[in-house]
Amino acid sequence: MPVEAATALSGKDLVGIAPLTPGEIQLILDTAEELLEIARRPIKKVPTLRGRTVVNLFMEPSTRTRFSFEVAEKRLSADTLNFSASGTSVSKGETLVDTARNLMAMAPDFIVMRHPNSGAPHRLAKMVSASIINAGDGINEHPTQALLDAFTMRRHRGRLEGLTVVIAGDIRHSRVARSNAFLLNKMGASVRFAAPASLMPVRAEELGVEVHHRLEPALEGADVVMMLRIQRERQGNKNFPSLREYFDFFGLTPGRLDLASPDALVMHPGPMNRGVEIDSAVADGPRSVILDQVTNGVAIRMAILYLLSGGEREPSAAS
Amino acid sequence: MTRTSSGAGLKQILDEAGMGRTIARMAAEIVERDGGEIILVGIQTRGVPLAERLARAIVASTGHSVGTGRLDITLYRDDVGPWRPAHAQPVLKETVLPPSIDGATVWLVDDVLFTGRTVRAALDTLMDYGRPRAVRLAVLVDRGHRELPVAADVVGRKVHTSRDEDVQVRLKEVDGVDGVWIGKETPNAR
Numbered sequence: 348m349p350v351e352a353a354t355a356l357s358g359k360d361l362v363g364i365a366p367l368t369p370g371e372i373q374l375i376l377d378t379a380e381e382l383l384e385i386a387r388r389p390i391k392k393v394p395t396l397r398g399r400t401v402v403n404l405f406m407e408p409s410t411r412t413r414f415s416f417e418v419a420e421k422r423l424s425a426d427t428l429n430f431s432a433s434g435t436s437v438s439k440g441e442t443l444v445d446t447a448r449n450l451m452a453m454a455p456d457f458i459v460m461r462h463p464n465s466g467a468p469h470r471l472a473k474m475v476s477a478s479i480i481n482a483g484d485g486i487n488e489h490p491t492q493a494l495l496d497a498f499t500m501r502r503h504r505g506r507l508e509g510l511t512v513v514i515a516g517d518i519r520h521s522r523v524a525r526s527n528a529f530l531l532n533k534m535g536a537s538v539r540f541a542a543p544a545s546l547m548p549v550r551a552e553e554l555g556v557e558v559h560h561r562l563e564p565a566l567e568g569a570d571v572v573m574m575l576r577i578q579r580e581r582q583g584n585k586n587f588p589s590l591r592e593y594f595d596f597f598g599l600t601p602g603r604l605d606l607a608s609p610d611a612l613v614m615h616p617g618p619m620n621r622g623v624e625i626d627s628a629v630a631d632g633p634r635s636v637i638l639d640q641v642t643n644g645v646a647i648r649m650a651i652l653y654l655l656s657g658g659e660r661e662p663s664a665a666s
Numbered sequence: 667m668t669r670t671s672s673g674a675g676l677k678q679i680l681d682e683a684g685m686g687r688t689i690a691r692m693a694a695e696i697v698e699r700d701g702g703e704i705i706l707v708g709i710q711t712r713g714v715p716l717a718e719r720l721a722r723a724i725v726a727s728t729g730h731s732v733g734t735g736r737l738d739i740t741l742y743r744d745d746v747g748p749w750r751p752a753h754a755q756p757v758l759k760e761t762v763l764p765p766s767i768d769g770a771t772v773w774l775v776d777d778v779l780f781t782g783r784t785v786r787a788a789l790d791t792l793m794d795y796g797r798p799r800a801v802r803l804a805v806l807v808d809r810g811h812r813e814l815p816v817a818a819d820v821v822g823r824k825v826h827t828s829r830d831e832d833v834q835v836r837l838k839e840v841d842g843v844d845g846v847w848i849g850k851e852t853p854n855a856r
Contacts, residue, residue, distance in 0.1 A: 352757075354754050354757070355754030355755065377757075377758075378757075378758050381738065381758035381759065381760055381761075382758065384760070384761060388794060388795060389794075389795070389796070390794040390795075392794075393741040393742065393794070394741070394742060394790070395741045395742075423741075653741075653755060653758075654755055656755065657754055657755035
């Protein structure tokens, strides 16, 4: 049974998938479906967020998420301000408070935030009146990525319920895997994690997923195969002997993909390491929906901005 | 979006047969004005089935093939975002138009003409899709109380209302029944 969409989001922020109800997720996906069409118009812009200000606060490097948010903001006619912390000096507790105070002095309506510390958006959300949108916090959550992944699956397969989704790669350092596991469980899909033990989070089973330490059994009959990037910047000490050996055991090759269902989708949140977690023949193959994910990401981010821009959350009374 | 009234306190001013006659007359007036070379675009939600019914009537009487479309004006409303503090955001519905509306004569179709704000938003929406030769407006019910300088080219039924009265158009395609009711039941935020 498909989940019935909620009439509104209940909070002022989107800090993660964990606090969302299935109905709220359905509402975001349904709203994105209608917003997708704007990208195909001659004039790719609507006046909905005219006069509203969005701060893009990126305390960690990001290209595609930041661009995707910026395109979404511009298509809704919002004014955007970009803040990025260059280098690696990470702002911690006190600095975050100061950053928040400085930002609020500029009266933004939204703060889109990426931060290396897990939980930073939750803290900021409690300090400011603006809507906080988490664009990735530490190894905690990346909710807009999970939503665009689910949106892509739903558009290609028509549903989420009953799908078997494999997430393979550096799961331990992946907020994408966590957000996806939360979301897919809520929507009735089943999730398999596949990674070497050194890249699997401890007590991964508690996320409600099947845990595999080899790729092949995880791929059996899968409807979706999502490969995660080997995050070299997060590998403190070596978790596997070499990138070459990683590819030999965990790389998605055409042969391994044949184990999945014949119409399985291949996904990757990007940026890809070709020849490390994914073979070029698969990444560019007919089952790859990697570029659709990018297009769909803009619609999902527009949907979230639109749904969070409505002030107090109460059931709609007007026609 | 669902209209849950039981009918208590509401007076019916148009029944199924009356609505059928009214739509037939509106179709004739549209043809008289522009012939059949037009695109009928219904404004979501109840303008959509009305536009389709008008299109069928025009095709039946002229033999022309009439283009149709549907328009969702939500993203162009003047009461979303900060001006709508007490409500959730309206649900988005689909917009489907012919591949090009450049140079076409477009008839916007809606169930009720009230403040004129919906029509203003519909005009802005339409202009982002192209440059029609002319845009005209057909409504089933004109209930007065305009807040913007908007007038309809074809009106099915003009009714005198007080500002706090509710005008409810129900259509089989959406509500399971055809008819127009008027009365004081729920505050109308149209």
